[in-house]
Amino acid sequence: xxxxxxxxxxxxxxxxxxxxxxxxxxxxxxxxxxxxxxxxxxxxxxxxxxxxxxxxxxxxxxxxxxxxxxxxxxxxxxxxxxxxxxxxxxxxxxxxxxxxxxxxxxxxxxxxxxxxxxxxxxxxxxxxxxxxxxxxxxxxxxxxxxxxxxxxxxxxxxxxxxxxxxxxxxxxxxxxxxxxxxxxxxxxxxxxxxxxxxxxxxxxxxxxxxxxxxxxxxxxxxxxxxxxxxxxxxxxxxxxxxxxxxxxxxxxxxxxxxxxxxxxxxxxxxxxxxxxxxxxxxxxxxxxxxxxxxxxxxxxxxxxxxxxxxxxxxxxxxxxxxxxxxxxxxxxxxxxxxxxxxxxxxxxxxxxxxxxxxxxxxxxxxxxxxxxxxxxxxxxxxxxxxxxxxxxxxxxxxxxxxxxxxxxxxxxxxxxxxxxxxxxxxxxxxxxxxxxxxxxxxxxxxxxxxxxxxxxxxxxxxxxxxxxxxxxxxxxxxxxxxxxxxxxxxxxxxxxxxxxxxxxxxxxxxxxxxxxxxxxxxxxxxxxxxxxx
Amino acid sequence: xxxxxxxxxxxxxxxxxxxxxxxxxxxxxxxxxxxxxxxxxxxxxxxxxxxxxxxxxxxxxxxxxxxxxxxxxxxxxxxxxxxxxxxxxxxxxxxxxxxxxxxxxxxxxxxxxxxxxxxxxxxxxxxxxxxxxxxxxxxxxxxxxxxxxxxxxxxxxxxxxxxxxxxxxxxxxxxxxxxxxxxxxxxxxxxxxxxxxxxxxxxxxxxxxxxxxxxxxxxxxxxxxxxxxxxxxxxxxxxxxxxxxxxxxxxxxxxxxxxxxxxxxxxxxxxxxxxxxxxxxxxxxxxxxxxxxxxxxxxxxxxxxxxxxxxxxxxxxxxxxxxxxxxxxxxxxxxxxxxxxxxxxxxxxxxxx
Numbered sequence: 001x002x003x004x005x006x007x008x009x010x011x012x013x014x015x016x017x018x019x020x021x022x023x024x025x026x027x028x029x030x031x032x033x034x035x036x037x038x039x040x041x042x043x044x045x046x047x048x049x050x051x052x053x054x055x056x057x058x059x060x061x062x063x064x065x066x067x068x069x070x071x072x073x074x075x076x077x078x079x080x081x082x083x084x085x086x087x088x089x090x091x092x093x094x095x096x097x098x099x100x101x102x103x104x105x106x107x108x109x110x111x112x113x114x115x116x117x118x119x120x121x122x123x124x125x126x127x128x129x130x131x132x133x134x135x136x137x138x139x140x141x142x143x144x145x146x147x148x149x150x151x152x153x154x155x156x157x158x159x160x161x162x163x164x165x166x167x168x169x170x171x172x173x174x175x176x177x178x179x180x181x182x183x184x185x186x187x188x189x190x191x192x193x194x195x196x197x198x199x200x201x202x203x204x205x206x207x208x209x210x211x212x213x214x215x216x217x218x219x220x221x222x223x224x225x226x227x228x229x230x231x232x233x234x235x236x237x238x239x240x241x242x243x244x245x246x247x248x249x250x251x252x253x254x255x256x257x258x259x260x261x262x263x264x265x266x267x268x269x270x271x272x273x274x275x276x277x278x279x280x281x282x283x284x285x286x287x288x289x290x291x292x293x294x295x296x297x298x299x300x301x302x303x304x305x306x307x308x309x310x311x312x313x314x315x316x317x318x319x320x321x322x323x324x325x326x327x328x329x330x331x332x333x334x335x336x337x338x339x340x341x342x343x344x345x346x347x348x349x350x351x352x353x354x355x356x357x358x359x360x361x362x363x364x365x366x367x368x369x370x371x372x373x374x375x376x377x378x379x380x381x382x383x384x385x386x387x388x389x390x391x392x393x394x395x396x397x398x399x400x401x402x403x404x405x406x407x408x409x410x411x412x413x414x415x416x417x418x419x420x421x422x423x424x425x426x427x428x429x430x431x432x433x434x435x436x437x438x439x440x441x442x443x444x445x446x447x448x449x450x451x452x453x454x455x456x457x458x459x460x461x462x463x464x465x466x467x468x469x470x471x472x473x474x475x476x477x478x479x480x481x482x483x484x485x486x487x488x489x490x491x492x493x494x495x496x497x498x499x500x501x502x503x504x505x506x507x508x509x510x511x512x513x514x515x516x517x518x519x520x521x522x523x524x525x526x527x528x529x530x531x532x533x
Numbered sequence: 534x535x536x537x538x539x540x541x542x543x544x545x546x547x548x549x550x551x552x553x554x555x556x557x558x559x560x561x562x563x564x565x566x567x568x569x570x571x572x573x574x575x576x577x578x579x580x581x582x583x584x585x586x587x588x589x590x591x592x593x594x595x596x597x598x599x600x601x602x603x604x605x606x607x608x609x610x611x612x613x614x615x616x617x618x619x620x621x622x623x624x625x626x627x628x629x630x631x632x633x634x635x636x637x638x639x640x641x642x643x644x645x646x647x648x649x650x651x652x653x654x655x656x657x658x659x660x661x662x663x664x665x666x667x668x669x670x671x672x673x674x675x676x677x678x679x680x681x682x683x684x685x686x687x688x689x690x691x692x693x694x695x696x697x698x699x700x701x702x703x704x705x706x707x708x709x710x711x712x713x714x715x716x717x718x719x720x721x722x723x724x725x726x727x728x729x730x731x732x733x734x735x736x737x738x739x740x741x742x743x744x745x746x747x748x749x750x751x752x753x754x755x756x757x758x759x760x761x762x763x764x765x766x767x768x769x770x771x772x773x774x775x776x777x778x779x780x781x782x783x784x785x786x787x788x789x790x791x792x793x794x795x796x797x798x799x800x801x802x803x804x805x806x807x808x809x810x811x812x813x814x815x816x817x818x819x820x821x822x823x824x825x826x827x828x829x830x831x832x833x834x835x836x837x838x839x840x841x842x843x844x845x846x847x848x849x850x851x852x853x854x855x856x857x858x859x860x861x862x863x864x865x866x867x868x869x870x871x872x873x874x875x876x877x878x879x880x881x882x883x884x885x886x
Binding site: 325358365376379383386 | 748751761
């Protein structure tokens, strides 16, 4: 690879990281469109925006995961055309990343986690000098005010401490004469509130000591509390760069969603809200457990209700608790099934008997039987239907499978092909068909079109709407706000484990939903939205 | 190429089957069960068995003895215990778990059944029940450790096998239990019905029941689902832990029966840890997973696997091969079988390593 690394003098400003004109295209999608970003040394800089605005792509370009199509990246006193930038160059120039999953080895000690990153100090005969390692790590921990022994396994630390250890590890080769830039990708997404506060405090103190930090976060109150500068992305473009000025939450969310959310463009296609007297199929009251802190909601026959919320807001937990996989810590979940069966307690099987179905988020890990045939995958929850004294009724099972494959448009030469031979979209159709053949009273969908191609996505939406039209109650959790606004009759916004807001009718646009999920108050600037329940 | 012209080579032919299927693999219709390739894949082991049998019937060195009714009777009778043990092995394997203790369970059952009659003058029925019962009990403990406590099945059952081997040594004092056994047992083991040893009928009955259980009941089908993906299985309402536990219990019970049968066949119980029985059974189970329903452990394939290994070893012995030929053949067959079944790619493999 020819490296045209030409360190150029940095004429205009003293920016420690500068991204200019960054453009990245994925197929037909323009993920980044001449995006700009500039970090002043010694500041905490927030990079914010709605889902799909391009901030993750930017981080991935900086980390060298993706290569940008055009643009320029400058770190400290070096610069590259974006096409020539890679992970090695960024690291050498002083970029350090701490991703959401931290990349720590939980069973190993803090000291070993440091050593695995930077190498073990060795003596004669490649012997590990444990004493030296521990002394050095202890010094670093002290400098970062992490109150822990280097020999402690990472798993024994509190969540905020773990993140701090990851940060400390990323910056361990920092020296007085060398500025490193720390990139934190959603550092607080999975932390509870008090842990976030501890972490953000520590980050702020590092910045006051001169550390430059770029922080990507969805939580507005947090970035507002800790950051100096703000860059807002929308549709792959930089729409606002607020330097040295702390905006209001309203202003920030306004930039993220655009000033005036489009009027109900597709109001005509938005399904009508079903009559209120329709049966309530699912009633959840005061549900606690995991991240949930008192969820109340109802879903009626024939209704498609969406659940929006940031990572860690409890979307998946809600669905899984309703399916009976987790027992609720407190509160009630009542399901009124098709035959009037009421299930208030019980595990997965009791819920299934009451007519509840779950399509989980992780298809490969939790829904698929990859090497079994499509027929086996379809019949897994209804095996008892085919039981005869002389054995399984394979003829009927085959006929049913063929009918389901045809009805739900699964593209396969035969229902006897292994599931793994299908594309992601077609696998998802099989998983949906698996449950729809039971005529569920309540269908729970967790990220129903993740990893699904555009064509299959349309098929899946149609299938879900048809099921609802047939009387099924549907609860959809998704991080794709466009999906929720297309598919749902109304969308509930989960925040801090509660339903914080509800959007219906003309508010069902990705922009309004972005505003609702990002805003802590529930009602964003400019647009009067549905009152929080 | 016509299938009947398969060259009559024993182990070499097993090796040459791989390139045949490698050619088939990238084709778009992979996994579709129709077509000549799929048909060949499912019946390759059976064809190989026939080929090996024909080969030893024709080979001058073994042609006099091999194709006789007496030899067939001895062969079937001697391998009945291995066949039954192989059937017990596939039960946990279908769910993705290894049970390494089944050979030791058979040995324990055999020694206990003999000991209760010989040392304690217990009646035959009670002694047999105790032998099978100890298998069920050990299986239940294994299953509990693996499911409830989440211990690694391979290590757990290996530990159990070692422990049982030690107990067998202690119980017998290292001696063979020969005297004081109910003669009816040895009589059952040594007589034939319609020219076939009676023990073979026991194997046939158990095999038929297991086939029905695995292929023809919702329970059996859900075991394959667990083997494919336990998380998915739980989320379609399958009681994963309970199902896995019951495969260990059932396998333990069958292994207990193997102990009784081997006592009937041998007329005595030796202080043997039982591994000699387990390895050919494992080889047969893995060979069986390449046949009938390729990529999945199944009853009919396992029986073909046992016959294939038995016929080959018997033929080699009769043809004058040394005693080392038998373990070498068993080992090679196991390696080829494991290689083939993981190549076939539909088996998730066993969740032990």
